[in-house]
Amino acid sequence: MIELENIVVKFGDFVALHNINVKVKEGEFFTFLGPSGCGKTTTLRTITGFVEPVEGTVKVKGVDITNMPIEKRNIGIVFQSYALFPSMTVRNNIAFGLKIQKLSKHEINQRVEAIAKKVDLDEELLDRAVSQLSGGQQQRVAIARALVTEPSIICMDEPLSNLDAKLRVQLRNELKKMQRDFGITTIYVTHDQEEALTLSDRIAVFNKGNIEQIGTPNEIYNRSASAFVCNFIGDINHLDKQIVKDIGLDTNKHHHIRLERLRINTEQNDDNELQIIGIVQSREYYGLYIKYTIQSGDSTLKAVEKNDGINLLDVGEQVTIGIHKKDIMSYDINDNLEEVDA
Amino acid sequence: MKEHTTRPEWLKPELLFRVFGTAFFVYLFFGFMLIPCLNTLTQIFTTKGADGRIDPFAVIRFFFAGSMPKFIWNSLKLAICLVITVNVVGISIVLLTEYFDIKGAKILRLGYMTTLIYSGVALVTGYLFLYDSNGILTSWLAQKFPQVDHNWFSGFKAVLFTMTFACTSNHMLFLRNAIRTIDYNTVEAARNLGAKPFKVLMKVVFPTLLPTLFSLTVMTFITGLCAMSAPTLLGYNSINPEIVRLAGSSVADEAFPQARAALLSVILALFTILLLTVLSSYEHKGHYLSVSKTKAKLVKQKIHNPVANVFAHIYAYVLFIIYATPVVMIILFAFQNYPAIRSKTLSLDQFTLINFFGTQDYEFMTNRGKLKIRPNSISGVFSNADTVGGIRLSFVLSAIAAALACVIVVVAVNYIFKNKSKKRSTILEYSLLFPWLLPTILICYSYRTFFNADNIWYVGNVNLYLRENVRFLIIVAYTVVKLPFALRMIKAAFYAIDEELEDAARNLGASPLVSFLRIKLPIILPSVLAVFALNFNSLFTEYDMSATFHSSYGKTYAMVMQSMTMEEGRDGYNVNASGRRCASTVFIMVVSGLILYLVYGVGARDLGERLQAKERRKHRREKWVTRLRRN
Numbered sequence: 001m002i003e004l005e006n007i008v009v010k011f012g013d014f015v016a017l018h019n020i021n022v023k024v025k026e027g028e029f030f031t032f033l034g035p036s037g038c039g040k041t042t043t044l045r046t047i048t049g050f051v052e053p054v055e056g057t058v059k060v061k062g063v064d065i066t067n068m069p070i071e072k073r074n075i076g077i078v079f080q081s082y083a084l085f086p087s088m089t090v091r092n093n094i095a096f097g098l099k100i101q102k103l104s105k106h107e108i109n110q111r112v113e114a115i116a117k118k119v120d121l122d123e124e125l126l127d128r129a130v131s132q133l134s135g136g137q138q139q140r141v142a143i144a145r146a147l148v149t150e151p152s153i154i155c156m157d158e159p160l161s162n163l164d165a166k167l168r169v170q171l172r173n174e175l176k177k178m179q180r181d182f183g184i185t186t187i188y189v190t191h192d193q194e195e196a197l198t199l200s201d202r203i204a205v206f207n208k209g210n211i212e213q214i215g216t217p218n219e220i221y222n223r224s225a226s227a228f229v230c231n232f233i234g235d236i237n238h239l240d241k242q243i244v245k246d247i248g249l250d251t252n253k254h255h256h257i258r259l260e261r262l263r264i265n266t267e268q269n270d271d272n273e274l275q276i277i278g279i280v281q282s283r284e285y286y287g288l289y290i291k292y293t294i295q296s297g298d299s300t301l302k303a304v305e306k307n308d309g310i311n312l313l314d315v316g317e318q319v320t321i322g323i324h325k326k327d328i329m330s331y332d333i334n335d336n337l338e339e340v341d342a
Numbered sequence: 343m344k345e346h347t348t349r350p351e352w353l354k355p356e357l358l359f360r361v362f363g364t365a366f367f368v369y370l371f372f373g374f375m376l377i378p379c380l381n382t383l384t385q386i387f388t389t390k391g392a393d394g395r396i397d398p399f400a401v402i403r404f405f406f407a408g409s410m411p412k413f414i415w416n417s418l419k420l421a422i423c424l425v426i427t428v429n430v431v432g433i434s435i436v437l438l439t440e441y442f443d444i445k446g447a448k449i450l451r452l453g454y455m456t457t458l459i460y461s462g463v464a465l466v467t468g469y470l471f472l473y474d475s476n477g478i479l480t481s482w483l484a485q486k487f488p489q490v491d492h493n494w495f496s497g498f499k500a501v502l503f504t505m506t507f508a509c510t511s512n513h514m515l516f517l518r519n520a521i522r523t524i525d526y527n528t529v530e531a532a533r534n535l536g537a538k539p540f541k542v543l544m545k546v547v548f549p550t551l552l553p554t555l556f557s558l559t560v561m562t563f564i565t566g567l568c569a570m571s572a573p574t575l576l577g578y579n580s581i582n583p584e585i586v587r588l589a590g591s592s593v594a595d596e597a598f599p600q601a602r603a604a605l606l607s608v609i610l611a612l613f614t615i616l617l618l619t620v621l622s623s624y625e626h627k628g629h630y631l632s633v634s635k636t637k638a639k640l641v642k643q644k645i646h647n648p649v650a651n652v653f654a655h656i657y658a659y660v661l662f663i664i665y666a667t668p669v670v671m672i673i674l675f676a677f678q679n680y681p682a683i684r685s686k687t688l689s690l691d692q693f694t695l696i697n698f699f700g701t702q703d704y705e706f707m708t709n710r711g712k713l714k715i716r717p718n719s720i721s722g723v724f725s726n727a728d729t730v731g732g733i734r735l736s737f738v739l740s741a742i743a744a745a746l747a748c749v750i751v752v753v754a755v756n757y758i759f760k761n762k763s764k765k766r767s768t769i770l771e772y773s774l775l776f777p778w779l780l781p782t783i784l785i786c787y788s789y790r791t792f793f794n795a796d797n798i799w800y801v802g803n804v805n806l807y808l809r810e811n812v813r814f815l816i817i818v819a820y821t822v823v824k825l826p827f828a829l830r831m832i833k834a835a836f837y838a839i840d841e842e843l844e845d846a847a848r849n850l851g852a853s854p855l856v857s858f859l860r861i862k863l864p865i866i867l868p869s870v871l872a873v874f875a876l877n878f879n880s881l882f883t884e885y886d887m888s889a890t891f892h893s894s895y896g897k898t899y900a901m902v903m904q905s906m907t908m909e910e911g912r913d914g915y916n917v918n919a920s921g922r923r924c925a926s927t928v929f930i931m932v933v934s935g936l937i938l939y940l941v942y943g944v945g946a947r948d949l950g951e952r953l954q955a956k957e958r959r960k961h962r963r964e965k966w967v968t969r970l971r972r973n
Contacts (some may be wrong), residue, residue: 131949
């Protein structure tokens with residue numbers, strides 16, 4: 001459906017995208033994930049035509065659209081700020097694209113009302129100013145405006161970032177449902193790992209203008225292709241040399257383990273599991289689960305346990321930690337583990 | 343983005359727009375900014391001596407030998423004193439209405455803001471009405487203390503007094519805004535850390551106001567240096583009135599008057615450039631920026647010391663009286679007949695609308711005891727041909743110039759924003775800011791001398807100072823002078839446009855022109871209309887430029903008002919000039935007040951607020967209809 005081949009984008013001397021290659025399938029929910037300034041929005045803007053690549057091609061359904069004018073690409077966009085026209089009512093915002101297409105008044109009204117219904121916008125809101133709507137309602141207007149012209153692709157640039165946490169989760173689910181209902185190919189940009197993992201069919205993880213990994217959420221999370229991806233997606237423990245030695249792994253590599261893979265106070269599974277003793281240093285209560293910081297010799301490890309409301313560990317309590325070889329993700333020593341500021 | 347069209351490259355709208363746009367701005371900059379001003383500069387060095395030979399330093403020698411430094415010193419003295427007095431009064435009125443808890447602050451604020459609705463020549467004539475030799479206060483003082491000098495309100499002290507109160511408008515607009523945006527939590531934090539109220543004011547509040555105060559100080563200094571209407575009407579020998587006088591003088595009367603006027607204009611320009619450079623470098627240094635994520639609204643501070651509290655209240659109300667008295671008196675006397683104004687007595691019996699509408703015969707006794715009648719010699723603002731002519735001319739010239747300035751700047755700023763990092767947009771921006779560096783008088787004087795010839799090829803060899811052509815020259819001068827202000831304001835409005843809006847419109851299929859007209863323009867329109875209204879407001883009663891162009895074909899409203907202050911005579915045709923003057927000032931106040939209301943009241947509402955207001959009106963209408971049906 002969408003193919004980006006060897007895309008290079010430069011802003012002056014600064015290379016924003018280095019040789020990007022992505023293939024997005026028809027009807028897929030595809031997410032560009034990465035920290036601020038990694039190039040995900042630039043890639044999206046290259047697809048929509050706001051950024052012109054210095055090298056490479058953008059194809060949609062096999063047609064090269066690299067040099068096609070923005071307005072002729074038939075790609076809908078939901079902007080981070082929603083970009084709703086403040087001087088127009090909700091109705092006129094949604095109808096804008098249809099008016100440009102010079103459709104009849106009757107057809108415009110019909111389509112506006114139909115799309116408003118589909119995105120769950122009350123009809124009475126249509127004649128209000130966009131400034132009179134809540135954040136969630138504004139987002140629905142932005143989606144309706146992008147979908148009403150029946151584009152072949154819809155691009156969303158961090159559309160949930162302006163909303164509060166609870167609404168974000170609610171709209172995330174609705175967004176996924178809407179995408180399934182419309183069956184439209186969707187490119188979604190976000191820096192929020194949780195959002196990417198819950199929404200996407202596939203994810204491309206960006207770092208410094210490169211794609212580090214493309215894969216399903218499960219592949220990205222459990223088989224991270226690089227130390228960066230491993231660190232960026234969820235919390236990790238960086239295993240120190242002593243543990244690595246004790247468990248019998250290559251000391252010339254970085255080794256990481258996810259927090260939920262540490263087994264606390266359990267029987268040893270097999271010979272591939274290392275059991276170490278530690279003291280609980282702190283306890284963070286998250287409701288669904290509890291996060292413990294455990295000191296074992298010179299190593300500080302973090303672990304999470306499901307909150308069953310009974311087996312809470314106290315600070316200062318001694319525990320055994322099980323680390324299984326199969327849960328460890330190892331990376332070349334040259335693959336620097338970077339601090340991620342998402 | 344390369345577009346797939348079959349149209350030849352040279353016919354593309356973007357290219358045509360760029361070519362015509364560049365040609366227009368080059369013509370405007372060189373033709374009406376640079377060349378006329380350079381001509382003024384060359385006038386200084388091309389003066390001919392008595393032997394007919396060019397003597398490049400004749401004017402310079404004359405400058406040091408003659409009385410010219412006196413005008414510069416007078417202007418400097420006025421500017422320096424104004425900086426002190428305006429800041430003292432300006433800071434006082436802002437603190438008294440916004441920072442300290444003073445009883446009746448809302449009424450005080452109204453009084454202090456009166457200078458926003460009348461300024462320039464209208465304000466000066468208002469003050470004259472109260473304080474000049476026949477003024478209300480002077481007449482009252484003369485009755486009580488016969489030894490009082492009737493001409494006490496003239497010269498430096500009168501100019502300083504009038505301009506001090508006239509120039510605090512900027513403090514009421516900008517300093518008030520700055521103080522209202524102070525995060526009150528910082529005040530509370532300082533108090534919590536043990537600072538006393540005065541310490542909080544000096545160490546926490548004032549530092550955040552310093553950038554605004556510095557800008558206001560520079561603006562006040564420039565205003566003082568370039569003062570025109572007050573020195574002219576109150577009789578003070580400063581630079582600007584002297585330039586106008588010299589511009590109208592001839593070689594037969596005095597030595598090279600034009601070159602001397604040019605030299606004074608250039609000296610004024612040098613001072614302005616120096617001050618604006620200082621201001622600009624200060625602005626570039628950066629300021630104290632609030633880091634608060636959630637600002638708390640400023641709570642007014644009580645003055646706990648009872649003596650200080652009483653003193654503050656007395657001070658506030660004395661200032662209020664100074665501000666409000668001329669306005670109140672002008673409004674009251676605008677509705678009094680000629681004898682009442684003459685005797686400075688208010689009476690309901692003398693109430694009349696003759697100062698506004700209609701004409702009346704004037705009856706008077708000659709020295710020989712003969713009763714004479716001057717038919718229709720008492721006339722109102724809207725019945726006096728001269729005044730109506732001035733209003734009409736000012737209205738047309740100001741409206742055209744204000745609209746032109748807005749159109750030029752909107753087109754330019756749209757281009758500047760689309761080509762942000764390119765050199766050509768920087769050049770365009772600086773060329774539009776150029777008139778800001780030059781005093782208005784230099785631009786107008788340059789126009790008057792340069793275009794008073796029929797060999798300027800790029801204006802079609804037409805003498806633009808001749809007869810009705812001067813009106814075109816005034817329009818160009820008005821437009822050019824207002825470009826920098828329009829640029830700063832409209833540019834700020836463009837900054838407020840979310841860049842994604844245009845992207846969204848383009849993505850939905852709109853062409854650049856459609857997305858500008860339907861998306862950007864409606865957003866910036868309130869600001870553009872505000873700039874238009876404010877520019878119109880200031881041009882409508884503008885005096886400095888009209889005085890420089892001084893021509894019977896360009897007699898604007900301000901010039902008519904000025905003549906009203908001079909022409910009143912017992913037996914003349916302008917017997918009720920004082921009444922008409924009051925009525926004129928009231929008319930100006932109404933126009934300015936209306937414009938300010940439209941700009942800041944109605945114009946500031948967004949679509950949501952407008953729809954809500956519409957909804958309320960609909961409800962009211964329905965209510966009335968229901969009531970009517972019931973009855």
